[in-house]
Amino acid sequence: MKISARNALKGKVVDIAKGQIVAKVKVDVGGQFVTSLVSVEAIDDLDLKVGDEVSAIIKSTEVMLAK
Amino acid sequence: MSQGKVEAMLGLRREGRPMVGRDRIELLEAVGIHGSISKAAKAVGLSYKAAWDALNAVNNLLPRPAILGQTGGRQGGGAIVTDDGLALIASFRMMEKRLEKVAQMLAGDGSGDSFSLLWSLGMKTSARNAFRCTVTDIRKGEVNAEVVMRLSAESSLTAIITAESLSDLDITIGREVMALVKSSFVMLAPGAELPRISARNRIVGTISHREDGAVSAELTLDIGDGKSIVAVVTRDSAEEMELTLGSKAVAFFKSSHVILAVD
Structure with a gap:
């Protein structure tokens, strides 16, 4: 999949916590965790389950830096 | 008062x-x-x-x-x-x-x-993308609410706002709202095939304008019905994906990046 986002971190879904509208998905990216909030509808659409291989996509404009 | x-x-x-x-x-x-x-x-x-x-x-x-x-x-x-x-x-x-x-x-x-x-x-507003839409569906949770809107004959938009905003703005099915999306929130994928991605808003269009800066590129996607979406991506991305004038692309953005306004 080619998309404009500069950052695509490959990882594995380790946890999905579903709310009514939004779900929290925890992704293990080489020992570090990336947390994603996506809609429950998206989880169902992608048939996302714990153990799935996913890419955590982050637009470069969305990345904050701290020193 | x-x-x-x-x-x-x-x-x-x-x-x-x-x-x-x-x-x-x-x-x-x-x-x-x-x-x-x-x-x-x-x-x-x-x-x-x-x-x-x-x-x-x-x-x-x-x-x-x-x-x-x-x-x-x-x-x-x-x-x-x-x-x-x-x-x-x-x-x-x-x-x-x-x-x-x-x-x-x-x-x-x-x-x-x-x-x-x-x-x-x-x-x-400074948001480059402002669409007048009609609300077609609302799903309400404790904190968040998902609002689905008709953008054009073929496409719809989804916004996730807080349940409080939903009631504050008195957003109901059938109501006209303005959906605002900053151009920097919009990502692009080449071709007309919708990427398998969690982003709820995926709209196919044709690139009608491209302006290159030193780092960024601003692309306008004609999405039909006289409507268009502006996306700002890195110039590297635009070049790698060969997003040239006249080529097909999909604009996509998270529903949590859509701001709703009513008048």
Whole structure:
């Protein structure tokens, strides 16, 4: 999949916590965790389950830096 | 707002001609009700001459007259309010309502909702993407609410806002809303195939404009129905994906990146 986002971190879904509208998905990216909030509808659409291989996509404009 | 309601007065004037305010609009309404200037004048407590002058001022405001009829007769003759006149009444009343709202906000304790205030005054926003949509579905959770809107014949938009905003803005199915999306929130994928990605908003279009900067590239996607989406991506991305004029691309953005506004 080619998309404009500069950052695509490959990882594995380790946890999905579903709310009514939004779900929290925890992704293990080489020992570090990336947390994603996506809609429950998206989880169902992608048939996302714990153990799935996913890419955590982050637009470069969305990345904050701290020193 | 308990002590002394603030009243704002609306006046319309064209090129220094006499002002048309609420009194004259009321007179115009009276002509509509009574069908004659003399009766309308009596109803609002004016002399025939004063009413005639007032209606002239109203007629001067518009490119075409607001009333038609035998306005010069001794009895005043019959008169009717034209479609333009009716439109003037309607827009005057609407503007008056809005002005009233603004006045009440200004009259508040100063901690009033400045966003709503600015919006009522015809706020402009920096968001490049502003779509007028009709709400087609709402799903409400404890904290968040998902709002689905029709963008065009083929495409829809999804926004996730807080449940509180949903009730504050009184967003209901069938209501018209403005969906705002910053161009930097929009990502692009080449081709017409929707990427398998969690982003709820995926819209296929054709690249109609591309402006390259040193680091960023601004691309406009024609999505049909006379609508377009602007995306700002890195120039590297635009080049790697060969996003050139005329090529197909999918614009996608998270539903949590959609801001809703109502007027």
